[in-house]
Amino acid sequence: MSVYLIGILVGFLIFVLIGVLLSKRISNVEDYYISGRNAPTILITGSLVASFLSSVTFMGEAGFSYQGYPIIQLILVIFNASGYVLGVFFFGKYLRRSKALTVPEYFGKRFNSNNIRKAAGITTILGISAYIVAVTQGGALLFSSISGFPYSVSLIIIWGAYTVFTFLSGAKGVLVNDTLMFFIFFLATIVAFPFIMSATGGWPSAIIDASTLQSKPNLLDWHGITGENATLGTPFEALSWAIILGLVWGTVVSVSPWQTSRYLMAKNEHVVIRSGIVATISIFTIYLFLHLSMAAVNIINPNINPTENAFIWAAINIMPTWLGIIVLLGIMSAILSSCSTFLQLIGNSVSHDIFIHKERNSKAVLKFSRFVMLVSSIGIAAITFWQPPAVMWIGYFAATLFAASWGPVAFASVFSKSVNKTAAFWSIIVGFLGVLLGELIQQFGLTLPIYLHPVIIGVISSVLVLIIGTKMGTVTEEEKLFQEKIHEIPEDLLNSKEMTITQKYPNYLIISGIAVIIITFVFYYTPLHLL
Numbered sequence: 001m002s003v004y005l006i007g008i009l010v011g012f013l014i015f016v017l018i019g020v021l022l023s024k025r026i027s028n029v030e031d032y033y034i035s036g037r038n039a040p041t042i043l044i045t046g047s048l049v050a051s052f053l054s055s056v057t058f059m060g061e062a063g064f065s066y067q068g069y070p071i072i073q074l075i076l077v078i079f080n081a082s083g084y085v086l087g088v089f090f091f092g093k094y095l096r097r098s099k100a101l102t103v104p105e106y107f108g109k110r111f112n113s114n115n116i117r118k119a120a121g122i123t124t125i126l127g128i129s130a131y132i133v134a135v136t137q138g139g140a141l142l143f144s145s146i147s148g149f150p151y152s153v154s155l156i157i158i159w160g161a162y163t164v165f166t167f168l169s170g171a172k173g174v175l176v177n178d179t180l181m182f183f184i185f186f187l188a189t190i191v192a193f194p195f196i197m198s199a200t201g202g203w204p205s206a207i208i209d210a211s212t213l214q215s216k217p218n219l220l221d222w223h224g225i226t227g228e229n230a231t232l233g234t235p236f237e238a239l240s241w242a243i244i245l246g247l248v249w250g251t252v253v254s255v256s257p258w259q260t261s262r263y264l265m266a267k268n269e270h271v272v273i274r275s276g277i278v279a280t281i282s283i284f285t286i287y288l289f290l291h292l293s294m295a296a297v298n299i300i301n302p303n304i305n306p307t308e309n310a311f312i313w314a315a316i317n318i319m320p321t322w323l324g325i326i327v328l329l330g331i332m333s334a335i336l337s338s339c340s341t342f343l344q345l346i347g348n349s350v351s352h353d354i355f356i357h358k359e360r361n362s363k364a365v366l367k368f369s370r371f372v373m374l375v376s377s378i379g380i381a382a383i384t385f386w387q388p389p390a391v392m393w394i395g396y397f398a399a400t401l402f403a404a405s406w407g408p409v410a411f412a413s414v415f416s417k418s419v420n421k422t423a424a425f426w427s428i429i430v431g432f433l434g435v436l437l438g439e440l441i442q443q444f445g446l447t448l449p450i451y452l453h454p455v456i457i458g459v460i461s462s463v464l465v466l467i468i469g470t471k472m473g474t475v476t477e478e479e480k481l482f483q484e485k486i487h488e489i490p491e492d493l494l495n496s497k498e499m500t501i502t503q504k505y506p507n508y509l510i511i512s513g514i515a516v517i518i519i520t521f522v523f524y525y526t527p528l529h530l531l
Contacts, residue, residue, distance in 0.1 A: 004316065005147050007325035008332050011184075012161045015336060018180070019165020019173040029366050032170035033101045033348055039175055039265045044275035046179025047262045047341065048084070049282045052253065053185065054338035055138020058290070058331040063307035065294040068216050068225030069232065071524075072242045073291045075222070079246025081283040083253030085509070088276030091255055092263040094414045094486045096272055100264065102345075103257040104353040107428075110413045110486075111421035112478040114356060119428050121353030123405050124257050125346055126432075129380060131258075131398035132342035136384045139335035142312060146328060155384060162339040163377040166347075167370060171265060174340045181333030186286060188330030191323060192314070193289040199318045200299040204527030210295050211528055215302045219295055220528065240450040248455050251403040255410040257349075258341050268492040270502045277505040281512040288516060292523065343380065347373030397439060404458025405431035408466050414486065416470070420479065423469025431462030 026032050035043075065073050100106040104124055108117025140155035147154065165173045200206040211220040218225050223235035232238040253259050266272045290311075297304070297314050304313050315327035351365075351372035405428045412419040438454025448454070492498070 002146065003321060004325055004328050007329050008143070008146065011329045011332065015177050015180075016161065016164050018177055019169045022172045022176060023168035025172060026168075026170060026366070029352075029369060030101065031172060032366055032369055033352070034261075034265045035171040035175050037099075037265060038267045039271070040267055041271045041274045041278065043175045043179050044262050044266050044271055045278045045282070046182035047175050047265075047337075048259060048275060048279040049186075049286075050178035050182040050334065050337035051258045051262070051341035052279075052283070052338075053286065053334045054135045055142070055331070055335045056134060057286075058185070058311055058334055059138045059142070059308040060134075062290060062294050062311040063309070064231075065291040066297055066304065066310035067231070067307045068219050069238070070224070070291040070295040071220065071222045072224045072232070072238050074287060074520075075239070075242040076246040076249070077283065077287040079243065080249030080253055081280050081287070083250035084259075084276040084280040084283070086250065087254030087260065088263070088273055091410050091414060092260050092276065093269050093272050095260055096263045096266060096269060097486045097488070097490065098482075102348050102352050103261055103264075104349055107409070107413065107424065108353070110479070110482055111424050112476060112482070113421040113425065116421055116425045116428070117353050117356070119425055120406070121349040123401065123428060123432050124349045124353070125376075127398050127401040127405075128258065128342045128346055129383065130401070132339055132346070132380055133384045134398070135335055135338045135342070136380070138308070139332060139339070140384075141308070142328070142331060142335070145309065145312060152385065155381070158335070158339075159377070159381045159384070162336045162343060163374070166340040166343045167373050167377070170344060170369075170373075174337075174344050175265065177340065178337045181330075181337040182282075184326065184333045185330030186282065188323075188327040189286050189290050189293075192319060192327050193293050195319050195323060196293045196296055196314055200296040203523060206296045206299060207292075207524060207527035209299050213298055213302060216298055219298060220524070237450050244450065244453055244456065248400055248403040251407040252399045255406045256399070256402040257345050258338075261345060268498070269490055270493065270495075270498045273502055274505050277509050281509060284512065284516050288519065343373065343377055346376045346380070350376055397435075400435050400453075400455035400458065401432055404435045404455055404462050405429070407431075407459065408462045412466060413483070417480070417483065418475060419466065419470050420473035420475045422473040423466050426469055427462045427466040430465045431458045434458035434461035 030036055039047075061073055095103065095106055098106045098109055100109060102121075102124075104117050104120035107120045108114055136155065136158055139158040140151055143149065143158055144151045144154040149157070165177060197203055197206045201209055207220065213219055216225060223238040224230075224232065226233060226235055226238060232241055262275070263272045266275065293314070294310050297310055297318070300318065301313065304310050311331065312328065315324040315331075319327060347369065351369040355368075355372075408431065409419075409424045409427050413424065435454045435458035438448065438452070438457040442448060442454070
C-alpha cells in the first residue's frame with residue numbers, strides 16, 4: 001500500500017470520526033439542517049469555499065489550464081469570485097432574515113406558495129444530483145489512480161466516506177469537516193506552487209519556457225491555445241466563453257443552494273458579510289496559484305492523459321512525498337466536502353420541501369430526514385455508476401441550471417415589489433427548461449454560437465417570463481408583508497462592536513486585490529516581457 005493511499009485513508013477516518021462525534025450533538029431538525037443557526041465566520045467561510053471547490057476545480061479546471069487555458073480561467077474567476085460579495089449584499093443576508101431551513105423554503109415563504117417551494121426543491125434535487133455525480137466521479141478517478149482499485153470499487157469507497165458523516169451529523173458535521181478540508185487544500189495549493197515552479201526551472205525561466213513551448217503555442221497568452229481545432233476556437237470565442245461562464249458562476253455563487261444555504265447557518269448577519277468577503281479572497285488566491293502551476297507542469301510533461309490528472313501527476317512526480325500526500329488529500333478533501341454539502345442539500349430538499357412537514361423539530365421528522373438522506377445517497381451512487389465520467393463539463397452544466405432558473409427570481413424576490421407567485425413559479429420552470437433545451441440542441445449535433453450558450457437561452461427565457469408574469473399577476477398581502485419583513489434591519493447588525501470589526505473586512509478585500517495584481521505582474525507579466 002502506497003504512502004499516498006495511507007494518507008488519504010487516514011484523512012477518511014478522521015472525517016468519519018468527526019461525523020460520529022458530532023452526531024451525538026444533533027437533537028433536532030434545526031441542528032441537522034442548519035447547525036442550530038450559530039456558526040462563526042471561520043466555519044461559514046470554510047464551508048462556502050469547500051463546497052464551491054471540488055474535483056471540478058482541482059481536476060477539471062486544473063486540467064483545462066494544463067491543456068492550454070490558464071489565463072482564460074483567471075479571467076473567469078474575476079467574475080465568479082465576485083459573486084460572493086454581490087450574493088451576500090443582494091441575496092444572502094435577506095435569505096438569513098427569512099429564518100428558513102432551506103433555500104426552497106425561503107422561496108415558498110417569500111411568495112406564500114408551496115408550489116414554488118416544491119419547484120425550487122425539485123430543481124435543487126435535479127441540478128445538484130448532476131453536480132454530485134460529476135464530483136463523485138472525480139473522487140473515484142483519483143482514488144482509483146492512487147490505489148490501483150477498479151473504478152467501481154473506488155466509487156463505492158468515496159460514496160461511503162461522505163455518506164457516513166453526512167448521514168450521521170448533517171449540517172454540523174458538514175461545517176466542521178468542510179472547514180478542516182478547506183485548510184488542507186488551501187495549504188496544498190499555495191505550498192505546491194513554489195515546488196512546481198522550482199522543478200520546472202524556477203522563476204522567471206518556468207514562465208518563459210511555458211510560454212514558448214512548441215507543443216502548446218500560446219499556452220500563456222491571455223486567450224490560450226486557439227485555432228481551428230482548439231477547444232475555444234478564436235480569441236474572441238475564448239474571451240466570450242470566460243465572461244459568460246464567469247457571470248454564470250458568479251450568479252451560482254450568489255444564489256445557488258450549496259452556497260447561500262451556508263448563510264442560513266450563520267450566527268448573525270455580520271458573520272454572513274465577513275465570510276462572503278473572506279471567501280472571495282480565498283478563491284482568488286487559490287485560483288491564481290493553481291492555474292499558473294498547471295501551465296508550468298507542461299514543461300516537464302506536456303502529454304498527461306487525461307488532462308484531468310495534471311495536478312495529481314504533479315503531486316506524485318514533481319513534489320516531495322510529504323507535500324504530494326497533502327496535495328492528494330487536499331484534492332480529495334475538496335471532493336468530499338462538496339459531495340457532503342450536495343448530499344445534505346438533496347436530502348433536506350426531499351424531506352423538507354417535497355414532503356412538507358408542519359412540525360419542524362420532532363424526533364420523527366429528524367428520523368425521516370436521516371432516512372431520506374440515506375435513500376438519496378443510494379440513488380446518487382446508482383446514477384454515478386451509470387453515467388460515464390465527465391468531471392468538468394457535467395459540473396458546468398449543473399451550474400448553468402441554477403444561474404438560469406434561480407438567478408432572476410432570487411434577486412427579484414428581494415428587490416421587486418411587483419413580482420408575484422405566478423411569475424416566480426414559471427420563471428423558475430422556464431429557466432430550467434431553457435438550459436435543458438439548449439443542451440439538447442447541442443447533443444443532436446447543432447453547434448450553437450457562444451452568444452447562444454444554453455445558459456443564455458435559459459436566462460433570457462426566465463427573465464421574459466418573470467416580466468410578463470409580473471405584469472399579468474397580482475401581489476398578495478402576504479407576499480408584500482414578507483418582503484417588507486426581510487428588509488427590516490436586525491438588532492444584532494447594529495451592534496457597534498461587531499460593526500467596527502465588520503467594517504475592516506472591505507479593507508482586507510482591497511489589500512488582497514492589490515496583492516493579487518502585484519503577484520500577477522511579477523510572476524506572469526514581467527517574465528513574458530523579458531522575451
